[in-house]
Amino acid sequence: MEPPQPPPAALARKNPRDHRVDALRGIALLMMLVDHVPDDLLNRITIRNFGFADAAEIFVMLAGYASYLAYGRLIDRQGWKSGIHRIFGRCVRLYLYQTGMTLVFVWTVRQWRHYQPLPEYTIEPQLAHGYSWLWRILTFDALPSYLNILPLYVVLLALFPLIYWVLKRSVWLLLALSIGIWAIANLDPRITIPNWLDPNGWYLNPFGWQFLYILGILGAVWASKHNGDLPYRPWAKVLCLTYLAGAFVLCFPYEYWHVPFLRVFPAPPNTGKSTLAIWRLLDIMAIFYLVQSSKALRRISADRIGQSLALLGRNSLEVFACSTVLDLLGRLMFASFGIDLWDQLVMNVVGLGLTYALAIPLDRARQRARAARLSPGAAQAVSAPKEEGLRLPGG
Numbered sequence: 001m002e003p004p005q006p007p008p009a010a011l012a013r014k015n016p017r018d019h020r021v022d023a024l025r026g027i028a029l030l031m032m033l034v035d036h037v038p039d040d041l042l043n044r045i046t047i048r049n050f051g052f053a054d055a056a057e058i059f060v061m062l063a064g065y066a067s068y069l070a071y072g073r074l075i076d077r078q079g080w081k082s083g084i085h086r087i088f089g090r091c092v093r094l095y096l097y098q099t100g101m102t103l104v105f106v107w108t109v110r111q112w113r114h115y116q117p118l119p120e121y122t123i124e125p126q127l128a129h130g131y132s133w134l135w136r137i138l139t140f141d142a143l144p145s146y147l148n149i150l151p152l153y154v155v156l157l158a159l160f161p162l163i164y165w166v167l168k169r170s171v172w173l174l175l176a177l178s179i180g181i182w183a184i185a186n187l188d189p190r191i192t193i194p195n196w197l198d199p200n201g202w203y204l205n206p207f208g209w210q211f212l213y214i215l216g217i218l219g220a221v222w223a224s225k226h227n228g229d230l231p232y233r234p235w236a237k238v239l240c241l242t243y244l245a246g247a248f249v250l251c252f253p254y255e256y257w258h259v260p261f262l263r264v265f266p267a268p269p270n271t272g273k274s275t276l277a278i279w280r281l282l283d284i285m286a287i288f289y290l291v292q293s294s295k296a297l298r299r300i301s302a303d304r305i306g307q308s309l310a311l312l313g314r315n316s317l318e319v320f321a322c323s324t325v326l327d328l329l330g331r332l333m334f335a336s337f338g339i340d341l342w343d344q345l346v347m348n349v350v351g352l353g354l355t356y357a358l359a360i361p362l363d364r365a366r367q368r369a370r371a372a373r374l375s376p377g378a379a380q381a382v383s384a385p386k387e388e389g390l391r392l393p394g395g
Helices: 008-014 020-035 041-045 055-078 080-112 134-138 149-158 160-169 171-187 206-224 234-251 278-292 295-301 304-314 316-337 341-374 376-383
Strands: none
Touching (some): 020 041, 020 295, 020 304, 020 341, 041 341, 055 149, 055 160, 055 206, 055 278, 080 134, 080 149, 160 171, 160 206, 171 206, 206 278, 234 278, 295 304, 304 316, 304 341
């Protein structure tokens, strides 16, 4: 006679979920929310002002990390057919969100111009008139500003089966191929995907950014062998902190804060975001290592504050789409009316409130669906987490 199996809730307590990736992705989403409104004072305190990298690097590296956990393990359990089917479905969903956001973007700016004058840079001139651009939007041949990260993710995710196939044969072969492609893209930035709206091609060059995505995959492989943690090494922590401190000194916006300059030599004139230059790559790798090797941050990510960030990360696609629309409205308001400090405060509070107003019900629905899959009786316990607030189990 087999011993009775513990209920799903007991298993969850025995192997608590690591919320650091979700919380870090939630932080990246909040930074994107303010970074994409150029005149918002809050974007002076986001990561891009204190180092070479910004929220986009966090987003893409965590996409690689999550891709391994979601699809690599699925392929191992259920085979390639199930994995590819799930990946295809996710790519279709990303494509629909990207297309929908772009159409909303163009339609909103066109309608706004009927009532308020706007500067030319608010929308690319090719999108301002007619409808011949529509097929280019539908085929990713035209990527407007601020709407270039989901197409990159679609391309990288579509390549995940090939990436995983190489990974299963040799980690070192995958790493060597990725480094080679990244190096070629940095040596010749003209090697990219064409963009009808920009003669330089896709702003986030997939040939460069694939390296960061693959590093996220390899990070997940490494962490999965150590209970979800990257192995802690004191020398590695010191090295990462030293690099980040140097990046802080070079990149800090001294002129914004009216403090003395501390740069001993000038920062690179071009930070190389399009091709993911080496200093940006090292910046985000250092941050990722410090977060994923920290047991203290693992505990913090499971508390109330950590969970308030993690619920954004667990619903990242919907939150990103909502934030993109809010960013557009913010830029239009700045361009048409000018916004003083108090108006900015109200705008940011409303934007944050709307973001959570979307994320909280989505997260609860996700938890109910997961509980129903595990145990029919567990759904009721997840559906009403009143005393726990935002400390929901991972989805």
